Amino acid sequence: MNPVDTISITGHGLISPAGIGLDALWEKCLSNNSVIKNGLGVIPKSDFSKVTQFVENSKWCKSIPKVKSKALYYSLFSIMSAIDSAKWIELNKTDTIVIGTTTGNLTSWEDSLMSYSLGDDKDQTIESIREQSLGQLSVEIKKTLAFTGKVLITSSACSASTQAITLAYQQLSSKRSVRAIVGGVEELGKLTIRGFGSLKLLTEDNCKPFDQNRTGINLSEGGAFFTLERNSDSPYLLRDGSTVLDSYHMTSPHPEGKGYQKSIHETLELSGLTKESISLIHAHGTGSFHNDQSEGFALNAIFGNQVPVISTKGVHGHALAASGAFELGIILKVLETQLIPPSSALVEQDQEIDLLLPRKPLEGKVTNILKATLGFGGVNSSFIVSRRDDA
Amino acid sequence: MLKLISSQIVSMNDIEEEILDRKNRKKSTNMILCEKVIGQILEEITLSEYDLIICTGEGELGQTYSFFSSLASKDHARPIFFQNSLHNSTLGSVSLQIPNIHLGISASNGFISYETGIEMALASSSTKPVIIVGIDAYPKELLEVKERIYGNEIKLKSGACGALFLKDSTSELFKSHKGRVLTDICFNTHCEAPTSREVFPANGLEDILRKLSQNHTNFTVNRPGGDSIVYSFES
Numbered sequence: 001m002n003p004v005d006t007i008s009i010t011g012h013g014l015i016s017p018a019g020i021g022l023d024a025l026w027e028k029c030l031s032n033n034s035v036i037k038n039g040l041g042v043i044p045k046s047d048f049s050k051v052t053q054f055v056e057n058s059k060w061c062k063s064i065p066k067v068k069s070k071a072l073y074y075s076l077f078s079i080m081s082a083i084d085s086a087k088w089i090e091l092n093k094t095d096t097i098v099i100g101t102t103t104g105n106l107t108s109w110e111d112s113l114m115s116y117s118l119g120d121d122k123d124q125t126i127e128s129i130r131e132q133s134l135g136q137l138s139v140e141i142k143k144t145l146a147f148t149g150k151v152l153i154t155s156s157a158c159s160a161s162t163q164a165i166t167l168a169y170q171q172l173s174s175k176r177s178v179r180a181i182v183g184g185v186e187e188l189g190k191l192t193i194r195g196f197g198s199l200k201l202l203t204e205d206n207c208k209p210f211d212q213n214r215t216g217i218n219l220s221e222g223g224a225f226f227t228l229e230r231n232s233d234s235p236y237l238l239r240d241g242s243t244v245l246d247s248y249h250m251t252s253p254h255p256e257g258k259g260y261q262k263s264i265h266e267t268l269e270l271s272g273l274t275k276e277s278i279s280l281i282h283a284h285g286t287g288s289f290h291n292d293q294s295e296g297f298a299l300n301a302i303f304g305n306q307v308p309v310i311s312t313k314g315v316h317g318h319a320l321a322a323s324g325a326f327e328l329g330i331i332l333k334v335l336e337t338q339l340i341p342p343s344s345a346l347v348e349q350d351q352e353i354d355l356l357l358p359r360k361p362l363e364g365k366v367t368n369i370l371k372a373t374l375g376f377g378g379v380n381s382s383f384i385v386s387r388r389d390d391a
Numbered sequence: 392m393l394k395l396i397s398s399q400i401v402s403m404n405d406i407e408e409e410i411l412d413r414k415n416r417k418k419s420t421n422m423i424l425c426e427k428v429i430g431q432i433l434e435e436i437t438l439s440e441y442d443l444i445i446c447t448g449e450g451e452l453g454q455t456y457s458f459f460s461s462l463a464s465k466d467h468a469r470p471i472f473f474q475n476s477l478h479n480s481t482l483g484s485v486s487l488q489i490p491n492i493h494l495g496i497s498a499s500n501g502f503i504s505y506e507t508g509i510e511m512a513l514a515s516s517s518t519k520p521v522i523i524v525g526i527d528a529y530p531k532e533l534l535e536v537k538e539r540i541y542g543n544e545i546k547l548k549s550g551a552c553g554a555l556f557l558k559d560s561t562s563e564l565f566k567s568h569k570g571r572v573l574t575d576i577c578f579n580t581h582c583e584a585p586t587s588r589e590v591f592p593a594n595g596l597e598d599i600l601r602k603l604s605q606n607h608t609n610f611t612v613n614r615p616g617g618d619s620i621v622y623s624f625e626s
Contacts, residue, residue, distance in 0.1 A: 102477060113456065114463035116536065129533075130540045133449055133592070134478065135501020139616070142580070150578050152507050155450070155478035155499045163496065167511055174514040191455070194462060195473030240516055245495040247486040251474050270516065376474065377483025379495060 007172045008234035009385065011088075011227035013081025013183075014329050015051055015074050016316050017041035017220050021081070025326065026333040029312045029341040030361055039204035041220025041317030042188060043070070051077040055144075060091075062146035067131060069105035070187040072140050074223030074322075079141070079181055086227040088179075095149040096177035097141065098168040100160030100184035102321040105131040105140075107189045114190075137185075150177070155321070158284070159243065159375035160184055161224070162324030166241035166383050172230050173240065183225030184322035192219055192320065199251060207287030207318070209311035210296060210357055212348040214287045220317025224325035234388075236332055239273070241383030242266035251376050252290050257298025259380040264302055264372055267382040271368075278307055278384075279366040280340055282327050284373045285311020286318050287345075291374060296353030299372075308362060309355045314345025324373050328385065331369045335387040338366055392625075393512060393521070393556035394570040398600055399431040401551040403528075419454045419475050420528035421447065422484040424551035428524055429489055432555050436568075441555075442494035442521040443482065446508040448501050448592020449537070450478040453530035460532075481526065493519055502616040505552070505595030509576050518559040525593030526551040545615050548589040552596040571603055572625040579611075579619045590615060 017035045018025040028035055035041055048070060055076045056064055060083060065072055079097065112128035130136060138151040152171075156163050161184025168182035186192075196202050196219060203216030228238060244266065246259035253260065268275060281303065283295055299309055312330055319326055334340055343357040372382040401424055409415055409423045425445060458472035474480060479497035486492050494517050500507040505525035512521045528549040529537060538547055556573070557565045590597075598612040599622065608626040613619045 110459060113459045117456065117460035117463045117532070121536075126536055126539050129536055132452070132455070133501050134499040135448060135504065135592070135616075138500055148580060150510065151500070152510060153498065153500050154511075155497050156482070156495070157477050157479050167496075167514070170511075170514040170516055173516065176510070176514045190462065191458065191473070191476065194468035195458065195470075195476070198468040198470040198473055243494050243496065245482070245486045245492055247490070247492065250480065250483050250487070375479070376477055377479040377495075377497075378486060379479060379482070 005230055007169055007238050008229055008232040009226050009236040009238055009332060010229045010232050010234045011082040011086025012329055012332060013078035013085065014224040015043060015077055016222040016326055017043050018316055020047055020050060022329045022333065025316060025329060028315050029330055030339065032342045032344055034206045034315050034345060036206045036218045036317050039202060039218055040188065041218055043221055055080060060145055063144060065140055065144050067105060067108055067140055069108040071105050071185045072137060075141060075185045076144055078183055078223040078225035082181060082225045082227045091145060091147055093148045094178040096171045096180045097151045098164045098180060098182040099137065099153045100164035100321045101134060101137060101153065102155060102157055102160060102186060103189065103191060104134040104137045106187050106191055110189050110191055156379040157375035157377055158320050158323060159373045159379040159381040160321035162371060162373040162381040162383065163243050165324065165328060166381065168228055169238050169240055172228055180228040181225055182228060183223060184325035185223035186221050186320045186322040188219060188221040201288050206345055207314055208345045208347060209285035209287045209313055210292050210343060210350055210353050211346055212350045214289065214292060217286045217288050218317040220319045222319050222322055222326065224322060224329050226328060236335055237386040237388055239271035239384040239386060241381060242270060243379060243381040246378030246380065248378050253294040253374050255294055257294045259378055260295065260372060260374055261298045261302060263380040263382045267384055271384045273368055273384060275303055278368050278370050280334060280369045281307055281309045282331055282369060282371045283309050283311050285313055287313060292353060295374065296355055300354045305354045305356050307356060308340055308358050310341060310343040310358065312341065312344050324371060327371055331371060331385050334366055334369060339363055340366065393558060393573045394565055395573060396555045396557055396568045396570045397432050397435050398554040398596060399428050400597065401428045403549050417471060418484060419451050421451055421481045421526050424528060425481050425485050425524055425526050426488055428551040428553035429485065429522060432522060432553055436555060438491060438520050440491050440493050440519055442517050442519050443492045444496045444498060444508040444512055444521060444523045445482045446498045446504040446523065446525045446593045447478060447527055448499065448504045449527045450499055451476050451480055452533055453528060456530055456533055502592045502614045503618045504593040506576060506620050512556060513576065521556050521558065522553060523556065524551060524553040525596055527591035527593050546589045548591055550591055552594055554596055573622065574625060575623040577621040579621065580617060
């Protein structure tokens with residue numbers, strides 16, 4: 001990349017269990033007000049209806065999607081909102097969309113696959129199974145937007161959108177794309193709810209990241225997308241990031257966050273920043289015993305206990321592949337307002353987690369924020385967003 | 392640019408022994424195929440560290456089917472099928488078996504999954520060698536279903552393909568190995584349907600190898616599903 005080139009975040013669109021738009025989520029985070037009910041962060045049907053209307057009435061909608069999946073509409077809503085907020089007037093072949101997702105249009109096909117396994121092979125059942133391929137999400141997004149550029153999908157579990165954000169950055173830094181739209185999407189379904197349940201990782205209580213009495217994860221859903229442009233005057237600079245594998249266990253992180261630490265070190269090196277220049281760390285902080293323990297050890301090993309660390313999953317839950325994108329939205333609001341929300345739902349900090357976890361909103365100069373994520377399969381991803389000096 | 396150094400194709404016949412091996416009983420077919428293809432590449436060349444991009448159109452179809460089959464018939468969610476059902480479980484499993492993997496990406500994009508992996512590798516800021524694997528395995532219960540979905544023109548197979556690419560043109564490894572250099576890949580939509588042959592969604596490497604064997608340098612490949620891919624190799 002040309003050393004004078006910068007890559008900026010210029011627009012955003014988001015739907016979460018906190019409501020429609022980034023401000024709804026930010027308000028809940030700042031007030032530490034959880035939207036989790038019965039252990040899950042579910043987007044209400046009324047919000048889904050509004051999103052559907054928005055999408056189908058948008059000037060960007062060139063054909064009404066036949067598939068009415070939540071993941072598709074969360075994606076389209078967030079993408080269209082991001083483009084609107086960036087004030088783009090058209091989409092071009094040189095633009096790229098990068099998506100992080102774990103299960104794509106999950107609820108469109110999971111019941112059909114179950115029915116089929118019991119002997120139902122009606123045409124409609126078979127046609128629904130088509131949606132099992134993640135590529136369908138890309139096909140339907142392209143078709144709805146009449147988009148002629150590239151759509152790329154990464155599916156690295158809970159790290160997917162964090163990784164996608166770096167992949168999109170690299171599309172611009174390598175000059176393989178002129179602009180990018182990047183984010184993540186996830187919809188709740190039987191696969192994830194029953195699957196995580198089978199691993200005994202879920203709690204019906206509200207999750208408490210980094211708390212002594214944390215009991216597990218709250219799954220949630222939604223979508224968040226962002227526009228990236230080169231050499232824009234946007235105040236939010238995205239920097240290169242890194243993904244490193246633990247090579248330790250299929251579902252548990254390395255106890256000392258080996259790959260997580262390496263990913264952060266690489267991200268600092270790639271961005272040309274020192275650990276001392278980091279003003280805030282937005283951690284993965286799921287509320288699961290092993291995740292928080294591993295992450296706490298790793299962050300303390302790199303940063304000590306003087307840099308504020310937050311998890312906001314106690315407010316919005318864990319939207320799996322979309323979580324990194326949700327949290328990028330929160331990072332933008334921190335940089336805009338120079339307010340750090342409390343680390344969510346924290347009552348009694350785990351004594352073995354030696355981190356500076358704010359319990360109330362903090363004011364102060366926030367310049368560089370590190371986002372770091374862990375995922376099943378031992379995937380660790382991180383990136384840094386900075387506020388421009390002259391902003 | 393990506394210098395293509397080594398390539399391997401693995402079919403289901405090639406992993407008959409591994410499938411029967413008890414030590415692989417918790418692995419999916421994708422995982423076994425992937426280990427095989429990477430193992431064959433690493434037999435040819437020793438790498439101290441490399442990036443790995445695993446591309447799959449269908450993901451862990453067999454494990455996903457087993458999860459839902461158990462859920463439908465017994466209302467029982469089996470943890471092993473869930474953890475193996477995630478698209479990146481092959482990446483996670485392979486990273487436990489084969490050392491020295493650094494960056495890991497799990498790409499999935501229907502019939503252009505392999506091409507998506509190449510695009511990510513071209514844009515990546517990493518200069519490490521990169522192995523790009525394409526992989527899809529159909530359980531017998533779903534092969535016919537998928538063929539019905541994709542239409543009569545497509546005959547599906549299970550299998551894996553993988554290639555080692557070098558990125559750092561200043562490295563000794565790059566200079567000392569012969570290979571064709573890929574300089575660009577371009578995605579277009581709305582192509583004509585390709586001629587009928589056995590495919591799996593992430594088998595895009597097979598198209599590249601076929602064209603290179605015919606001494607093409609700049610060529611277009613039409614993929615099932617309607618995308619055409621334009622490749623530019625140095626002559």
